[in-house]
Amino acid sequence: xxxxxxxxxxxxxxxxxxxxxxxxxxxxxxxxxxxxxxxxxxxxxxxxxxxxxxxxxxxxxxxxxxxxxxxxxxxxxxxxxxxxxxxxxxxxxxxxxxxxxxxxxxxxxxxxxxxxxxxxxxxxxxxxxxxxxxxxxxxxxxxxxxxxxxxxxxxxxxxxxxxxxxxxxxxxxxxxxxxxxxxxxxxxxxxxxxxxxxxxxxxxxxxxxxxxxxxxxxxxxxxxxxxxxxxxxxxxxxxxxxxxxxxxxxxxxxxxxxxxxxxxxx
Amino acid sequence: xxxxxxxxxxxxxxxxxxxxxxxxxxxxxxxxxxxxxxxxxxxxxxxxxxxxxxxxxxxxxxxxxxxxx
Ligand SMILES: [Zn+2]
Numbered sequence: 025x026x027x028x029x030x031x032x033x034x035x036x037x038x039x040x041x042x043x044x045x046x047x048x049x050x051x052x053x054x055x056x057x058x059x060x061x062x063x064x065x066x067x068x069x070x071x072x073x074x075x076x077x078x079x080x081x082x083x084x085x086x087x088x089x090x091x092x093x094x095x096x097x098x099x100x101x102x103x104x105x106x107x108x109x110x111x112x113x114x115x116x117x118x119x120x121x122x123x124x125x126x127x128x129x130x131x132x133x134x135x136x137x138x139x140x141x142x143x144x145x146x147x148x149x150x151x152x153x154x155x156x157x158x159x160x161x162x163x164x165x166x167x168x169x170x171x172x173x174x175x176x177x178x179x180x181x182x183x184x185x186x187x188x189x190x191x192x193x194x195x196x197x198x199x200x201x202x203x204x205x206x207x208x209x210x211x212x213x214x215x216x217x218x219x220x221x222x223x224x225x226x227x228x229x230x231x232x233x234x235x236x237x238x239x240x241x242x243x244x245x246x247x248x249x250x251x252x253x254x255x256x257x258x259x260x261x262x263x264x265x266x267x268x269x270x271x272x273x274x275x276x277x278x279x280x281x282x283x284x285x286x287x288x289x290x
Numbered sequence: 291x292x293x294x295x296x297x298x299x300x301x302x303x304x305x306x307x308x309x310x311x312x313x314x315x316x317x318x319x320x321x322x323x324x325x326x327x328x329x330x331x332x333x334x335x336x337x338x339x340x341x342x343x344x345x346x347x348x349x350x351x352x353x354x355x356x357x358x359x
Pocket of ligand 1: 193194196197198268269272
């Protein structure tokens, strides 16, 4: 299938790039990306991926839009308060780009649904805010051999890494298991600058695009950390851990499981 | 001795352990930090006995959970 005139014009700033071209744009249009969490990270990522023409985008989120979300979750607007985040996100994404398909999943990710959720997608974005979900996404993606982008933000800081099956460490290689509830502050307790979601969520979208077009170096084997107050970006090298419980040589985690602690009881 | 701590070269006393460095650097949530020395992770139970040496490069990796709500 050739690109239509409308598509040629809409994506002209992509197509003019030697790394993308019509061929790369076709890959983007054929790609399927799942975004878990339509919040601070997922909102900007979803907007950029929709605008870029990613043909199928899934959004998973069980929440409704709250007034306190609007300081950073730029996919939702004031009239959306009270609406399911997945529907609000879908409307904005289709307003930006009516040619893409947005699949909505108004639910939490759990061990019981995660394998089915990720099965139909090429790349997964973790935009969740709690550690049980982050470990669940990691384990499921490792087990299903799906590439994914992990990210987290708090206060003036953010971080991300990219897992690609067979290449480099997973999230569990670095962090092993979730900290106890309340041991590590959350955004709700500690706050976050809205633009932090824009910086880090956009970097997640960038990783997805690079993976789709097959160009450049992904953040595999590195954790990128961003300190906004010091205006400092650093790439910290991550070793692969052969004893990792899910991606190591003798894994003990053979299927996804839920941690006991509530997903986010705050 | 000179150590590179999160990218910055600084002078430290000889015989410094990872546990002592965590204290000196006022690492947040010290119980839950991941530490790498020369790109190898240090098991969390061994911070007290892991002695650093001249030229070591140390990184602290933190749990960062926010992003959705
Ligand atoms: Zn691993």
